[in-house]
Amino acid sequence: MSIIIKSIYRHKLSLSFLLVFLILIGNFPGYAMADSHGSFNHDELKEVNIYSARKSYLMKPLLKAFEKNTGIKVNIISGKSKELQKRIEREGVNTRADVLLTVDAGNLYIAKSKDLLKKIYSKKLNILIPENIRDIDGYWYGLSIRSRVIMYNPNTVSSNDLSTYEDMADKKWRGRICVRSSGNIYNQSLLASLISHLGEKKAEAWAEDIVKNLSRKPKGNDRTQMTSVILGECDITLANTYYLGKWMSSKKETERNYAKQISVYFPNQNNRGAHINISGAGVVKYSKNPDNAIKLIEYLASDEAQELYANANHEYPIRENIKVSDIVKSWGYPFKKDKLSANNLGESNHKAVEIFDKVNWQ
Numbered sequence: 001m002s003i004i005i006k007s008i009y010r011h012k013l014s015l016s017f018l019l020v021f022l023i024l025i026g027n028f029p030g031y032a033m034a035d036s037h038g039s040f041n042h043d044e045l046k047e048v049n050i051y052s053a054r055k056s057y058l059m060k061p062l063l064k065a066f067e068k069n070t071g072i073k074v075n076i077i078s079g080k081s082k083e084l085q086k087r088i089e090r091e092g093v094n095t096r097a098d099v100l101l102t103v104d105a106g107n108l109y110i111a112k113s114k115d116l117l118k119k120i121y122s123k124k125l126n127i128l129i130p131e132n133i134r135d136i137d138g139y140w141y142g143l144s145i146r147s148r149v150i151m152y153n154p155n156t157v158s159s160n161d162l163s164t165y166e167d168m169a170d171k172k173w174r175g176r177i178c179v180r181s182s183g184n185i186y187n188q189s190l191l192a193s194l195i196s197h198l199g200e201k202k203a204e205a206w207a208e209d210i211v212k213n214l215s216r217k218p219k220g221n222d223r224t225q226m227t228s229v230i231l232g233e234c235d236i237t238l239a240n241t242y243y244l245g246k247w248m249s250s251k252k253e254t255e256r257n258y259a260k261q262i263s264v265y266f267p268n269q270n271n272r273g274a275h276i277n278i279s280g281a282g283v284v285k286y287s288k289n290p291d292n293a294i295k296l297i298e299y300l301a302s303d304e305a306q307e308l309y310a311n312a313n314h315e316y317p318i319r320e321n322i323k324v325s326d327i328v329k330s331w332g333y334p335f336k337k338d339k340l341s342a343n344n345l346g347e348s349n350h351k352a353v354e355i356f357d358k359v360n361w362q
């Protein structure tokens with residue numbers, strides 16, 4: 001009997017030692033520090049962190065669906081594109097960012113040149129995303145398409161008077177054009193496309209003539225230009241179509257009324273097509289969850305996500321098999337899009353800024 005008691009006592013002791021040992025190395029289920037997601041090991045934490053220059057309300061329904069499909073928790077930090085890039089730069093290896101989501105190929109190109117992004121390979125992305133709207137080296141991927149078109153006052157301009165971006169430089173538009181300042185990347189990318197298609201000399205002459213045709217100094221955002229057209233300060237302007245979509249679907253009656261007083265014209269339909277740009281994403285160089293980051297970008301490129309993603313902001317999906325909203329359809333769809341690689345927009349950005357300065361496009 002005493003032998004049995006002694007054996008149990010000894011066993012208890014060794015069990016206690018084993019327990020203490022397991023707790024110390026952190027491998028005993030239930031004793032290791034569990035985080036709020038219920039994981040026991042940080043490496044297995046299923047999360048992905050997005051630094052997003054897109055408004056979070058546009059992303060929420062999509063991200064919810066992604067979380068539900070994959071069990072990967074999505075955290076989103078919103079900000080302006082430049083600020084987010086600076087933040088990733090400043091945080092360096094310690095950054096929490098896994099995905100940089102931003103607008104304009106010019107911005108994505110800058111992020112790649114500043115070494116903020118990671119080169120990835122995804123067969124899925126290479127199939128889902130047309131080649132002309134992703135980085136040639138796999139650093140960033142286009143997720144929606146926007147078109148920068150001519151918007152005009154239908155009371156003072158007939159669509160027959162309109163044709164191409166080049167035609168906006170014609171004398172007949174003297175004192176009739178409003179534009180946004182050249183500091184904005186949308187116009188920089190448009191000029192970059194003209195540099196790629198026409199060469200530097202012709203692109204510069206174009207910018208110079210547009211400045212001559214202005215009815216006032218460049219100021220405000222795209223909606224300021226559209227408002228100026230409606231108020232008769234000018235007859236035509238350059239703007240991204242989704243801003244009109246925002247007006248058409250606005251809760252404000254004034255904006256819905258404004259929307260009725262301006263028309264969309266897709267330029268260059270008889271040659272290369274209207275200028276397009278993208279919103280897109282890349283995996284951050286020092287991402288701690290690169291696999292989850294790739295999964296998220298793949299999801300955003302999928303058929304299911306594309307319909308929601310593009311329509312949330314009245315943009316165009318990256319493939320034409322995806323339905324567009326009635327608002328987007330009302331401007332004419334499909335239209336002929338410029339097939340120029342978005343890579344060229346980034347590459348010629350520097351030159352475009354130089355030309356704008358030279359011709360005094362403020």
Ligand code: FE
Pocket residue numbers: 240
């Ligand atoms: Fe915009």
